[in-house]
Amino acid sequence: MEVKKVNNDYIDEASLIFKLLSNPNRLKMLVNLENKSMNVNELSNQLNMEQSAVSHQLSVLKKHQLVDANRNGKSIYYQLNDPHILDIVNEAVQHSSHVMGGKHHGE
Template structure:
């Protein structure tokens, strides 16, 4: 991406929205669980020990911002990452958090 594109106000506003979405620990857990396979709401609810309605609500927010997508199989709807490189952002943030928590400088 060109440097002038990085300063585009619309791009920065959407990036800010994405960071707000990623500031929710439940949503982060959902995205990480969707890394390798599509998962139904019921499965995610069990994995995260969260009410199905809460899982559905959070997934609808992620879908609205094109972070997840759905696929219907029979009566079940399966969620999958719509934009797998979003996990690059999540993984970088987790790695940075590890440095902060351990009190280590980057590269140590």
């Protein structure tokens, strides 16, 4: 893939996205939200995390437009706001699997 000259502001924003994705719990949340909306309680149970920690991480993801929230009755459900962010996550996981498996590139 050819890397084109990119506006430095885009590079700065991309760097911020990688910082957001550097937190394993945020990655797990994004992956869990891939196929369905979930509320804090559901994510908390799924990830075995305290609800307050889940809420905090969701607010960070929402602030940076990676998730969105909708109220349904008394519950707030979160879903991916930008589904192609999972392309980045999946590529990173695939690369990790490749490296951890001791494979060389091209295998």
